[in-house]
Amino acid sequence: MSTCYLCNGSRPYFQYYCEKCNLIKRMISLHTLDRVYKILENVLMRDTTKQNNKVKLEIKKEIEDQQLKLSNSTILYDNKNDVLEELKQKLKKK
Numbered sequence: 001m002s003t004c005y006l007c008n009g010s011r012p013y014f015q016y017y018c019e020k021c022n023l024i025k026r027m028i029s030l031h032t033l034d035r036v037y038k039i040l041e042n043v044l045m046r047d048t049t050k051q052n053n054k055v056k057l058e059i060k061k062e063i064e065d066q067q068l069k070l071s072n073s074t075i076l077y078d079n080k081n082d083v084l085e086e087l088k089q090k091l092k093k094k
């Protein structure tokens with residue numbers, strides 16, 4: 001075991017990052033550094049109550065973005081509302 005380059009926790013010898021930091025790296029690859037940074041900045045630069053409110057707001061924003069993507073999609077889904085409801089339920093669990 002060696003030291004993770006991001007969090008200074010322990011990491012496998014053959015990797016630069018620990019498992020959690022590798023996940024963060026994958027999120028950055030998927031969503032871009034700017035987006036991940038903006039979300040972290042928006043959520044974590046607040047006290048606990050405001051953090052919880054911000055998390056709910058970010059989730060709501062995520063749902064609205066998904067709804068917009070679905071409504072702009074050229075593919076017509078017969079069960080579009082079911083898909084939206086399923087997404088909302090998944091986000092509520094988080």
Ligand SMILES: [Zn+2]
Nearest residue numbers: 004007018021
């Ligand atoms: Zn780490």
